[in-house]
Amino acid sequence: MTGVRGIPLKWVSSFLQNRGQRVVREGMVSEWSLLTFGVPQGAILSPLLFNIYMRPLARLVRSFGLECHQYADDTQLILRMEGRPDSVPDSFHQCLEAVTGWLRASRLRVNPAKTEILWLGRPGGREIQLPTLDGETLRLSSSVKSLGVLLDPLLTMEAQVSAVSRSAFFHLCQARQLAPYLSRNDLATVIQAMVISRLDYCNALYIGLPLSVIQKLKLVQNAAAHLLAGVPARWRITPILQQLHWLPIEYRITFKILVLTFKALHGLGPAYLRARLSPYQPQRLLRSEGQNLLEVPNIRTYHLFSTRQRAFSIVAPQLWNALPVETRTIRDLLAFRKACKTFLFRQAFNGRKTRGYVCFYCCFYCFYCYFKANCIVLIYFCKPLRAKLGVAVYKSNK
Numbered sequence: 001m002t003g004v005r006g007i008p009l010k011w012v013s014s015f016l017q018n019r020g021q022r023v024v025r026e027g028m029v030s031e032w033s034l035l036t037f038g039v040p041q042g043a044i045l046s047p048l049l050f051n052i053y054m055r056p057l058a059r060l061v062r063s064f065g066l067e068c069h070q071y072a073d074d075t076q077l078i079l080r081m082e083g084r085p086d087s088v089p090d091s092f093h094q095c096l097e098a099v100t101g102w103l104r105a106s107r108l109r110v111n112p113a114k115t116e117i118l119w120l121g122r123p124g125g126r127e128i129q130l131p132t133l134d135g136e137t138l139r140l141s142s143s144v145k146s147l148g149v150l151l152d153p154l155l156t157m158e159a160q161v162s163a164v165s166r167s168a169f170f171h172l173c174q175a176r177q178l179a180p181y182l183s184r185n186d187l188a189t190v191i192q193a194m195v196i197s198r199l200d201y202c203n204a205l206y207i208g209l210p211l212s213v214i215q216k217l218k219l220v221q222n223a224a225a226h227l228l229a230g231v232p233a234r235w236r237i238t239p240i241l242q243q244l245h246w247l248p249i250e251y252r253i254t255f256k257i258l259v260l261t262f263k264a265l266h267g268l269g270p271a272y273l274r275a276r277l278s279p280y281q282p283q284r285l286l287r288s289e290g291q292n293l294l295e296v297p298n299i300r301t302y303h304l305f306s307t308r309q310r311a312f313s314i315v316a317p318q319l320w321n322a323l324p325v326e327t328r329t330i331r332d333l334l335a336f337r338k339a340c341k342t343f344l345f346r347q348a349f350n351g352r353k354t355r356g357y358v359c360f361y362c363c364f365y366c367f368y369c370y371f372k373a374n375c376i377v378l379i380y381f382c383k384p385l386r387a388k389l390g391v392a393v394y395k396s397n398k
Contacts, residue, residue, distance in 0.1 A: 016039065019035040019040060021035055050073065057075065060095075061075075061077055061099065064091045066078060066079055066095055067080075071147060074146075076146065079092055087128060088128065096131055096132075112133045112135075115133055116138075117138050117141060118144045119140055120155070150163055154307075155307045157205055157206060157209055157213065158213055160205070161214075161217060164199065165219070165220050167198055168195050168220045171195055172227065174194065175190050175224075175227065178190060179227060187228060196221070196224065199220060199249065200252060203256050204257050204312075209310075217249045221248070225244055229243065229244065251344045257312070257315060258320065259333075259336075259337060260273060261273075261319070261320050262336050263333070264316075266333075276312055280294055280321075292325070292328040294316070294321060297314065297317075299314055324343065
């Protein structure tokens with residue numbers, strides 16, 4: 001094993017040796033069969049060991065001028081083509097042949113049926129002559145899944161948002177059934193782990209999407225906030241989000257972009273993000289010099305018209321430059337996250353008139369006149385209802 005010697009090598013050997021498997025079906029159990037290849041499925045160490053085993057494959061792919069990204073048994077090849085080619089270059093065919101040969105020599109097998117091609121570019125390029133893999137011609141896919149994210153040829157992210165909203169709503173229904181048996185803190189933990197985490201996963205890809213698409217995610221967040229606050233779904237969401245100290249969906253997306261930008265600038269993020277950020281250097285002496293600003297590139301240099309306004313290299317400098325100077329100069333990640341969230345929270349809620357319903361236990365007249373006279377009030381929980389729901393009290397501003 002490359003780079004491992006002595007006792008650590010013995011630890012790895014003991015982890016892999018003397019492993020067996022058997023099949024259980026309809027109450028029948030087969031005999032144990034000794035495993036001489038592979039790693040135990042589900043173990044924490046298994047993906048790391050498999051990545052070490054697959055590492056030569058990435059070097060092989062890059063030797064043909066292609067980019068390669070790997071995660072366990074998921075390998076992605078990225079080919080850039082200029083102009084309007086009618087077929088893929090010969091180097092790509094040679095790369096696929098070399099990959100197939102390496103996998104066979106390494107006692108692995110490639111499955112052409114599970115191999116997908118996603119074309120990102122002008123629609124006319126989808127008629128390109130496709131390559132073959134292990135004797136089978138590959139086909140273009142309408143969408144592919146990369147680390148749990150559905151990508152379509154136009155990068156509209158509509159399929160991904162729909163899938164996330166369906167999954168989050170399903171788990172929210174599960175949490176709703178558990179709500180009567182959980183304390184408020186435990187319910188908050190369940191909602192954060194099962195619902196909000198799904199909304200936040202890779203949400204930086206949602207930047208710049210139409211409101212009609214983002215609305216699906218907002219409905220999930222609003223339903224989760226109503227459940228956690230213990231109030232009916234018809235109540236105004238703004239004061240509830242303020243009480244929970246939750247950023248709205250569009251601001252959560254901005255927050256993720258800013259955190260990724262901070263990590264890239266301070267060596268905590270991937271190198272390919274850092275390569276897309278350049279410090280602002282004015283041609284003459286200006287007051288903006290030394291304020292830790294980023295250069296906003298010319299949007300016309302990006303070829304894909306439908307997504308160039310959402311590119312990280314365009315959006316990240318714009319959002320970063322909008323931060324206060326004292327926030328941009330912070331060096332600690334936790335301090336930056338706190339300052340950034342405070343800044344976005346004020347942007348999201350300051351200056352808004354918060355309207356809601358008055359608890360009918362305390363003032364049925366105001367609850368009634370909300371519909372008739374549209375009076376502006378804040379949600380007000382009476383003591384018995386507040387004790388029942390376990391939430392904080394709102395002061396009325398009538």
